[in-house]
Amino acid sequence: MSRVSIKGKNFLGFEIEIKGSERESIFKEIESLLAVSSQYMKNSIITLKLDDTNKHLAEEIVSFLKDKEIFISAVVSESKKGLDINLPIIELSDLHLVNETSEKEVSTFKGNLRSGQSIKANGDLVITGNVNSNSYIYATGNIFVLGKLYGVPHAGYGGDNDAIIFAFDLNPPQIRIGDYITRSPEENVLLKKRDSVVPEVAHVEDGVIVITPYDEWINSK
């Protein structure tokens, strides 16, 4: 069994971690993960983490991702031994020294969150689905909704005012980030006719929660 997972390491960076050596299932899993997440991974710094059993596939995986427009900046592995690739290699022991305190947990929820349901996550929270009205999501870190966000999100739950909320369709009745709270304009979301929907990011700026289209937000960083 092989496992592929994507972890958010910091605001702009992601790590694709691959465990196990089953060639076919690795590529299959990468493919299906990218189907939902390649959108938000573009423009990011991405590293690839391999274990000893799949090191020899490094080159193949990197070029496979390249075809999907995912560009790997560095490869992370236990040791450099046996890794034959034209990319910077980071040994795990180095990484721990740098990253020990800043590494966050990422939880993923697959499916739709429906009215009356709620999720609490330690660290970042990724939801691959819609968050419907009257549901609640809490994360001590950032919240990423790869779908519609119509429920109430609370990012930075516990006081992190630097947390952000991303959604392909950001339309909650309230947004809570850290110690801040704001509510939507008084109009009905479901009946509102909108010409186009763009991915947006909610974040705190000068003590107010602001919503910025993702394109603008990423360029302002």
Added chain:
Amino acid sequence: MAGKVLTITSGKGGVGKSTTTANLALGLALLGKKVVAIDLDIGLRNLDMILGLENRIVYDVVNVVEKTCKIKQALIKDKRTDNLYLIAAAQTRDKSAVKAEQVIELTDELKKEFDFILLDSPAGIEGGFRNAMLPADEVIIVTTPEISAVRDADRVIGILEANNKKEMNLIINRVNPTLVKKGDMMSKDDVLQVLSIPLIGIVPEDENIVSYTNIGEPSILHPNSQSGRAYKNIVQRILGKDVPFMEIIEKKGFFEKIISFFKE
């Protein structure tokens, strides 16, 4: 072959669960299926009236599960077809009079003789709802295109998903094309985007439903009724046939018809 248990539920009250149950039960029976409809809205029974059978109730579902009568004695035969039976709800008791295990025992017994067992669920998400959910092979969720109804349906779907009920289908009831066109009512697509479960029927608003209910003749018996035709299509889909969804169009007055004729 064992019968199939279909539960009709909604979350919100008053969106047309019992009317839907009555129409689907009658529709399936008229196509030759052996059907029993069970009203689980104990204390607030309605299904008997919608089917026009209220004067025939002797024993009800509480009598059956408490074993004060045999199942056969509580089966009320429909006056139009030999294929449809009703087990009425008790009006003098409340939802706590029946337990989920008892309902399962009852449906297991009825499965031996009937092709379809339709359970009319009470509104809400409390005990009565649980009684109707647990025995279900398939759940039909009824909603109107009102936001409050859609949210309650969403809640119900969430509970069902959490309990691993995978077979779910949606009926959107009382769609008013004029209001949708004006943007004052959620369209079919708006509703489906929120609920994201398969659609099995769209039923247009039909002012005659009230009178059909009052005289105990479900609209499926009326060939000219728009809602009756919609229910007939749903029955076909339950039986596994692929029927296109009918276009719900605005009813035009005589003069509007003439005007639009000249416009064309």
